[in-house]
Amino acid sequence: MEEEIMDKRSSKSISRRDFGKKSAFASFAVAAVHQTKAMPANVDTVRIGILGCGKRSSRNLTQMLAGNDNVKLIALADVFQDHLDWYRKTFENHKDASLRSKVDIQDDHCFVGWDAYKKILETDIDVLFETCTPYVRPKHVEAAVEAKKHLFVEKPIAVDPVGVRRFIKAVKKHKSLGLSLVAGTQSRHDKSYIETMAKIHDGAIGDVVAMRSYNCRGLPWCVERDPKWSDLEYRLRNWYNYCWCCGDSIVEQAIHTIDRCNWIKGGPPESVFASGGRAWKPRTEMYGDTWDNFSCDYEYPDGTPLAFFGRHWTGCAMAGGLDAIGTKGRSNGQDMAEWDGDATMQQHQDLVNSIRGSGPRFHEGVRVAESTLTAIMGRMSAYTGKRLTWEEAMNSDLSIIPEKLDFNLKYPVGPIPEPEVVPKKPLEYR
Numbered sequence: 001m002e003e004e005i006m007d008k009r010s011s012k013s014i015s016r017r018d019f020g021k022k023s024a025f026a027s028f029a030v031a032a033v034h035q036t037k038a039m040p041a042n043v044d045t046v047r048i049g050i051l052g053c054g055k056r057s058s059r060n061l062t063q064m065l066a067g068n069d070n071v072k073l074i075a076l077a078d079v080f081q082d083h084l085d086w087y088r089k090t091f092e093n094h095k096d097a098s099l100r101s102k103v104d105i106q107d108d109h110c111f112v113g114w115d116a117y118k119k120i121l122e123t124d125i126d127v128l129f130e131t132c133t134p135y136v137r138p139k140h141v142e143a144a145v146e147a148k149k150h151l152f153v154e155k156p157i158a159v160d161p162v163g164v165r166r167f168i169k170a171v172k173k174h175k176s177l178g179l180s181l182v183a184g185t186q187s188r189h190d191k192s193y194i195e196t197m198a199k200i201h202d203g204a205i206g207d208v209v210a211m212r213s214y215n216c217r218g219l220p221w222c223v224e225r226d227p228k229w230s231d232l233e234y235r236l237r238n239w240y241n242y243c244w245c246c247g248d249s250i251v252e253q254a255i256h257t258i259d260r261c262n263w264i265k266g267g268p269p270e271s272v273f274a275s276g277g278r279a280w281k282p283r284t285e286m287y288g289d290t291w292d293n294f295s296c297d298y299e300y301p302d303g304t305p306l307a308f309f310g311r312h313w314t315g316c317a318m319a320g321g322l323d324a325i326g327t328k329g330r331s332n333g334q335d336m337a338e339w340d341g342d343a344t345m346q347q348h349q350d351l352v353n354s355i356r357g358s359g360p361r362f363h364e365g366v367r368v369a370e371s372t373l374t375a376i377m378g379r380m381s382a383y384t385g386k387r388l389t390w391e392e393a394m395n396s397d398l399s400i401i402p403e404k405l406d407f408n409l410k411y412p413v414g415p416i417p418e419p420e421v422v423p424k425k426p427l428e429y430r
């Protein structure tokens, strides 16, 4: 989810005047990987294909079309016909005429079903938006690399270590081909974050010796089952509630704030010790097999701890964002610069400029994979009750996606993960 509930307390202990007087957005280009030019695609018009015609994708596309000239939506793909139809109608009938003029979808550029991803990659699109549910992203990105398409990929990029490694292998090749990739961790394109992070790295709050990060919200959303739907159709339509589809809330949602903590430290943590559980969510199919709270004690290679906790407890206090505690002050990661732009629009402007070679080259593949794995290792530690190192997580053979996805098969829910707490002898009751 894009909206973060920032904890503004973190900016109070240090005055804005104390921070460097560097020009407002001088550090913006620093976020780009290299200044090298991307492979020139169709530089006149950047042709867009959407794989995963969902809600977030529609926001991405709106900002892409509103924020750029000479871009065109020409192809759509989804596993469900009704999702594709909704999406097509939304953009073909868009109330903004200027957006409508950037939509030109022909029937033979619309693809539905499990192999829709292959078909959209055979079209003449320049850039693919891989905006599906997270479980399938590594497979789709792998195919997009073979088809040599520029990429926008939503976060998280996988739900397990096997998927993360598959994604990393693919995006390294993608980068070597000179293609561009922007990921759905949009704070990386938010100028208030970019400049604040640069100031933190320049020592504005001294050495960052500890961090806190929260993702405490109510329950996000559930879909009631239509009796006509098979198990698998229901899993995919109610995907937020099944671990193999979304990776659980720490992966699906908290990745934004975890990514910003990795940004501060310049890379992922070395280890994690975590716990959590399912305190209140009803144990029904609709609420799935995910937990409703996680607490993770991460440690970065320089010894800096990150205390993360996230929960989906409707009716309780909400909190979000981060708090970086330095030897000279503290920051929430965006409190040393003002910016009233739209980070989602900015990320799509950056992508188009990267593709055209008219701006810095962006390739965010490995970085978003590292942030995804940071979240996954927190979940793995919590689910098992064991301390876990980065190496163990990265090399783990854990794969949680069903081997076969077939609408005719059964996909029972759960079991809800329980830490491997095995009493040495039967518990005694007095």
Ligand SMILES: NC(=O)c1ccc[n+]([C@@H]2O[C@H](COP(=O)([O-])OP(=O)(O)OC[C@H]3O[C@@H](n4cnc5c(N)ncnc54)[C@H](O)[C@@H]3O)[C@@H](O)[C@H]2O)c1
Residues within 6 Å of the ligand: 001, 002, 003, 051, 052, 053, 054, 055, 056, 057, 077, 078, 079, 080, 083, 113, 114, 116, 117, 131, 132, 133, 134, 136, 154, 155, 156, 184, 185, 186, 236, 252
């Ligand atoms: N960056 C952000 O702030 C932000 C905000 C919301 C969601 N997201 C991310 O965007 C992604 C999509 O979320 P959403 O809310 O749009 O969900 P959604 O359910 O609205 O959209 C996902 C789409 O993918 C399709 N899909 C699933 N499996 C497919 C397959 N195998 N082949 C083709 N299509 C398939 C679904 O039918 C659906 O239309 C998630 O990864 C989510 O975490 C990011």
